[in-house]
Amino acid sequence: MVAWDDATVHFLSHALQYGTGVFEGIRAYDTPEGTAVFRLNEHMMRLGASAAAYSIPLKWTAAELSEATLELLRTTGLDSAYIRPQVFYGLGTLGLDPTENEVHTMIGAFSFGTYLGEEGVNNGVTAMVSSWRRISHTSFVPTAKGSGGYLNSLLAKQEASRGGFGDAIMLNDEGLVAEGSGMNLFLVSRGVVHTPGVSAGILEGITRNTVIELLREDGIDVVESNIPRGSLYVAEEVFMTGTAAEVTPVCQIDGRTVGSGEPGPVTRQAQDLYHAAVNGKLDSHRDWLSFT
Ligand code: PMP
Numbered sequence: 150m151v152a153w154d155d156a157t158v159h160f161l162s163h164a165l166q167y168g169t170g171v172f173e174g175i176r177a178y179d180t181p182e183g184t185a186v187f188r189l190n191e192h193m194m195r196l197g198a199s200a201a202a203y204s205i206p207l208k209w210t211a212a213e214l215s216e217a218t219l220e221l222l223r224t225t226g227l228d229s230a231y232i233r234p235q236v237f238y239g240l241g242t243l244g245l246d247p248t249e250n251e252v253h254t255m256i257g258a259f260s261f262g263t264y265l266g267e268e269g270v271n272n273g274v275t276a277m278v279s280s281w282r283r284i285s286h287t288s289f290v291p292t293a294k295g296s297g298g299y300l301n302s303l304l305a306k307q308e309a310s311r312g313g314f315g316d317a318i319m320l321n322d323e324g325l326v327a328e329g330s331g332m333n334l335f336l337v338s339r340g341v342v343h344t345p346g347v348s349a350g351i352l353e354g355i356t357r358n359t360v361i362e363l364l365r366e367d368g369i370d371v372v373e374s375n376i377p378r379g380s381l382y383v384a385e386e387v388f389m390t391g392t393a394a395e396v397t398p399v400c401q402i403d404g405r406t407v408g409s410g411e412p413g414p415v416t417r418q419a420q421d422l423y424h425a426a427v428n429g430k431l432d433s434h435r436d437w438l439s440f441t
Pocket of ligand 1: 174294302328329330331332333351352353354355356357390391392393
């Protein structure tokens with residue numbers, strides 16, 4: 150356990166110089182039955198897969214990291230939290246191959262409200278199609294949550310902020326819709342829910358997988374498909390998913406109103422189901438919660 154002010158790293162850490170780390174973003178919810186981390190094991194499994202993708206040796210199992218997270222929450226006494234595990238290369242060479250460098254594993258927890266604002270969650274956010282493309286799967290590993298890759302997300306997010314938009318939608322090299330700067334994207338067209346497949350170069354979001362499963366269980370058709378840019382403008386509904394953003398409606402894209410301009414029924418259904426799941430109100434998915 151390290152106090153907030155003492156949680157520092159050396160400035161010549163390899164990860165600070167080159168982004169050679171992998172990380173996770175996880176949430177713990179203050180449920181009626183106590184603090185519970187949502188899909189903790191899945192997040193730690195993805196952390197392991199991200200580390201493996203970049204050959205970063207991780208000496209802890211997903212189970213050990215999950216237990217450490219629960220202990221951290223018990224120690225901090227946080228009822229709800231955003232949790233940030235990070236595995237990264239520290240001191241050693243500043244050459245590009247960090248194989249001989251020390252590897253650090255840290256988990257941070259802190260209070261964190263809505264990512265795109267209460268107003269965004271309730272009424273929808275605006276978005277623009279970024280002029281920056283999502284880095285291609287031929288150039289890095291989009292399914293791994295690697296620190297350096299987020300410079301790509303930063304370009305898109307800052308471009309959106311400068312233009313007064315809530316977030317960015319990134320296309321891939323083929324011009325097909327990939328994802329938001331830190332969220333996955335869904336759209337509703339003629340009653341069917343579409344989301345880009347992993348081959349579009351997305352991070353396979355845990356919220357995305359959760360929403361797909363919950364909507365399907367509720368009888369909604371969800372398909373992974375190639376989504377051309379134009380489909381965004383004629384969709385009945387668009388929403389984004391992520392641990393930080395949860396389920397956030399998109400009400401306007403590039404200045405064009407999405408559907409009626411209000412969050413639509415499928416978006417509301419996804420929000421309600423997600424909210425129920427993270428708060429332990431879905432009996433069939435109690436196993437998604439790890440109580441402290
Ligand atoms: N795409 C990107 C680029 C992200 O950074 C995130 C956030 N981790 C997501 C999608 C959503 O993933 P998750 O639902 O697992 O948080």
